[in-house]
Amino acid sequence: MTEAQLDRCRKRLEQFLIDLLEPVGRRERRHWGSVYVRGLLLDGERKSVEPMAKRLPDGNEQAMQQFVGQSPWEWQPVWERLARRMVRELEPDAVWVIDDTGFPKQGEHSVGVERQYSGTLGKTANCQVAVSLHEVCRDAAAVLSWRLYLPESWAADRERRAAAGIPVALKFRKKWELALEMIDQVRDWGLIERIIVADAGYGDVTAFREKLEERKLRYALGVQSNTGVWLESPRPRKLKPQRLGRPPTALHYAKQRPISVKEAAQQAQGWKKIRWREGSKGWLESRFWAGRVQPSHGFHEGRAPGKEVWLLVEWPEDLQEPSKYFFCDLPGDYSLRRLAQVAKSRWKIEQDYQQLKEELGLDHYEGRSWAGWHHHVTLVMLAHSFLTLETLRNQKNFWLDPAEDAS
Numbered sequence: 327m328t329e330a331q332l333d334r335c336r337k338r339l340e341q342f343l344i345d346l347l348e349p350v351g352r353r354e355r356r357h358w359g360s361v362y363v364r365g366l367l368l369d370g371e372r373k374s375v376e377p378m379a380k381r382l383p384d385g386n387e388q389a390m391q392q393f394v395g396q397s398p399w400e401w402q403p404v405w406e407r408l409a410r411r412m413v414r415e416l417e418p419d420a421v422w423v424i425d426d427t428g429f430p431k432q433g434e435h436s437v438g439v440e441r442q443y444s445g446t447l448g449k450t451a452n453c454q455v456a457v458s459l460h461e462v463c464r465d466a467a468a469v470l471s472w473r474l475y476l477p478e479s480w481a482a483d484r485e486r487r488a489a490a491g492i493p494v495a496l497k498f499r500k501k502w503e504l505a506l507e508m509i510d511q512v513r514d515w516g517l518i519e520r521i522i523v524a525d526a527g528y529g530d531v532t533a534f535r536e537k538l539e540e541r542k543l544r545y546a547l548g549v550q551s552n553t554g555v556w557l558e559s560p561r562p563r564k565l566k567p568q569r570l571g572r573p574p575t576a577l578h579y580a581k582q583r584p585i586s587v588k589e590a591a592q593q594a595q596g597w598k599k600i601r602w603r604e605g606s607k608g609w610l611e612s613r614f615w616a617g618r619v620q621p622s623h624g625f626h627e628g629r630a631p632g633k634e635v636w637l638l639v640e641w642p643e644d645l646q647e648p649s650k651y652f653f654c655d656l657p658g659d660y661s662l663r664r665l666a667q668v669a670k671s672r673w674k675i676e677q678d679y680q681q682l683k684e685e686l687g688l689d690h691y692e693g694r695s696w697a698g699w700h701h702h703v704t705l706v707m708l709a710h711s712f713l714t715l716e717t718l719r720n721q722k723n724f725w726l727d728p729a730e731d732a733s
Contacts, residue, residue, distance in 0.1 A: 408468075523672055529547025598614060
């Protein structure tokens with residue numbers, strides 16, 4: 327935003343922040359929180375404290391640095407208030423999207439930094455990685471929660487943990503476990519439960535799918551082409567108990583074998599061309615097929631088949647083989663178009679990550695502490711949500727009846 331644009335909506339921003347910044351504490355903290363958010367919204371290449379303070383007429387580098395880096399305010403209550411506000415604005419017909427993103431860093435002292443793979447960067451690099459949960463509707467999205475991924479090397483290093491101020495109780499968690507923590511967190515806030523959407527980095531994890539099923543949460547998750555499925559329900563048998571020892575629990579499948587989702591797609595018939603949304607250059611469309619299957623992960627160890635789900639496959643006509651595969655734990659009466667719309671709803675997150683980083687400085691924080699990173703991210707969330715509301719406010723006929731669910 328330019329200074330003129332920000333000035334025109336200054337009162338709306340102040341009103342937006344009054345309730346949301348209340349949990350940070352005394353009036354002085356709320357003031358510098360508001361100043362920091364204005365700094366994030368103003369145009370400028372760098373959104374670290376020093377350049378923002380110089381651009382703001384009431385900026386103060388020392389006060390802003392103290393607020394974000396040393397002030398002991400809790401960020402979770404701010405997230406909860408923001409989530410409740412944005413969910414009201416983005417309803418109806420939303421989903422929850424899980425994704426992760428990388429923050430390139432120099433050196434080794436920023437909390438959680440390590441040479442690790444980042445899908446955002448497309449390579450292994452020195453970076454931080456964070457997992458995020460988003461509420462996404464047809465035309466907008468809002469970040470509900472973040473988890474900074476703490477590599478095992480950091481989790482086991484007491485000296486580095488102490489220097490960065492990482493809470494003692496915090497243990498190593500895989501990315502899919504962090505995703506579950508966020509899902510449980512927003513459910514505890516009383517938000518309406520949504521379909522969970524994520525890529526194969528999460529969908530390939532059988533434990534993640536099973537934990538969602540235990541919570542009775544629907545999902546549409548990407549999987550790799552070699553993921554095994556049963557097209558027809560197998561008939562395994564239990565092995566006979568031995569005279570000594572515990573009764574066997576493993577199942578025996580004899581000559582029954584699952585096939586890969588790629589093989590299932592190659593056998594499939596009835597492919598249909600589906601339009602799933604209108605983009606900036608016209609409708610996006612591709613060929614899709616869906617069939618009911620049971621995931622077969624663990625059958626070599628005698629595990630029972632997974633619950634029946636949709637296998638959704640995208641196979642563009644100009645490609646030699648399918649491009650995307652999804653397990654969709656969604657009702658059996660869902661149309662092919664509806665399945666494709668849900669599975670493809672991650673697109674908005676890439677746009678949001680771009681705006682969060684390029685316009686609002688999500689990855690510009692130069693501090694090294696656990697609290698400082700979370701404080702900066704919280705204020706970026708506020709700035710991003712305000713821009714989202716401003717965009718919706720300026721759109722005409724934003725709330726339209728959803729398209730009929732026809733295949």
